[in-house]
Amino acid sequence: MTSTYDDPAARYTYRSPLVDRLRKAGELEVGRLRLLMPPSFGFCWGVDRALAMVQDARRRFGDRPMWLLNSIIHNPRVNDDMRRMGIGFLKGPLAEPGALDRLGPEDVVVVPAFSAAVEEMKLLAERGVEIVDTTCPWVIKPHKRALKYIREGFTTVVHGTVGHDETRATCSLVRHHGGHYVVVHNLAEAEVLAGFLRGRLDARALAAGLHPQATDPDFDPARHLARIGVINQTTMLASESRAIADLFRRALTERDGEERLDEVFRDFDTICSATQENQDAAHAVAGRGPDLFIVVGGYDSSNTRNLARVGDGHGVPAFHIEGPEALESDRIRHRDRDSGRILETADWLPPGPVAVAFTAGASTPDAILGQVVARVVELAGETLAA
Numbered sequence: 001m002t003s004t005y006d007d008p009a010a011r012y013t014y015r016s017p018l019v020d021r022l023r024k025a026g027e028l029e030v031g032r033l034r035l036l037m038p039p040s041f042g043f044c045w046g047v048d049r050a051l052a053m054v055q056d057a058r059r060r061f062g063d064r065p066m067w068l069l070n071s072i073i074h075n076p077r078v079n080d081d082m083r084r085m086g087i088g089f090l091k092g093p094l095a096e097p098g099a100l101d102r103l104g105p106e107d108v109v110v111v112p113a114f115s116a117a118v119e120e121m122k123l124l125a126e127r128g129v130e131i132v133d134t135t136c137p138w139v140i141k142p143h144k145r146a147l148k149y150i151r152e153g154f155t156t157v158v159h160g161t162v163g164h165d166e167t168r169a170t171c172s173l174v175r176h177h178g179g180h181y182v183v184v185h186n187l188a189e190a191e192v193l194a195g196f197l198r199g200r201l202d203a204r205a206l207a208a209g210l211h212p213q214a215t216d217p218d219f220d221p222a223r224h225l226a227r228i229g230v231i232n233q234t235t236m237l238a239s240e241s242r243a244i245a246d247l248f249r250r251a252l253t254e255r256d257g258e259e260r261l262d263e264v265f266r267d268f269d270t271i272c273s274a275t276q277e278n279q280d281a282a283h284a285v286a287g288r289g290p291d292l293f294i295v296v297g298g299y300d301s302s303n304t305r306n307l308a309r310v311g312d313g314h315g316v317p318a319f320h321i322e323g324p325e326a327l328e329s330d331r332i333r334h335r336d337r338d339s340g341r342i343l344e345t346a347d348w349l350p351p352g353p354v355a356v357a358f359t360a361g362a363s364t365p366d367a368i369l370g371q372v373v374a375r376v377v378e379l380a381g382e383t384l385a386a
């Protein structure tokens, strides 16, 4: 099944006319309020495209049983909508017990934007199910790069999260093609690997500094770190991925010399900057000096938490909320960045002229952000023009 959702600048699902308006204008005056919107926020193109493809597939396959291999995004409202459309889950916390074992040719299975493990794709093929593959084209690029590394004798180092669907799929691909991998989650773990490359840490210290499932089962650091190539999980911050690649480049230059660097190190040019763009755009809008910064997204969403921290650097009071129900005229319910506790803060909306900036995490539909903006306008005693 092909996609016609090829414009990364467009929004195809969960649209909100109010958010569309704000996205276009960047700013809106509503009575005493000045509403500010960053140029980039919310769903990335790959996720939006995947959701649009699911809606198409639901129409196209009528009453046939339809399943998501895994959640497309971790958003309760989107998952509820999927269930309302009669779409079940095969894996993850929402999985229907035994459904995976009962799959047959009548079933339609959606592969999510972040792709699937080789073993999962094989199982689907064996069962003869109809596959709707929504894998994001940007996710395929690091996969191709990893296969190239294997062909050229390099071990793949993934900047990603062990267990995340995308990294799980990448690691399975590498393993399936006889390659080796190491996953580093952040700069701290990358420092551990760089310490081993420089000969300052031994294999035991390396293993202790990484996630227990960070490497393939046959990984031998003494042999498999002679030549490394780096890729990243596309939802990581691009700036951190680049810093990690630079760290390895320096470590290998120290170990093998500048003249051998090309032989032992490969960098990537496949980075997807969707997450970074949201972060940079949040800095830009917070830098405009709003009185308030409202960040909308799940409390457990790490990219939303990162967005909520942006206000701190600009001295702007920032509130991380999950949706419009968090807002009352006299208080706001939000997640405290340091303690992780859910707090209620009184008198959050000052009287008089107020500039309010907004952004949304990568799993927040525009429709929810739109409800939040409308609620702020209502609580300020103002009315949106039709």
Ligand code: SF4
Residues within 6 Å of the ligand: 044, 045, 046, 047, 113, 114, 136, 137, 138, 139, 234, 235, 272, 273, 274, 275
């Ligand atoms: S983060 Fe980038 S690569 Fe990943 S699904 Fe979104 S658009 Fe695609």
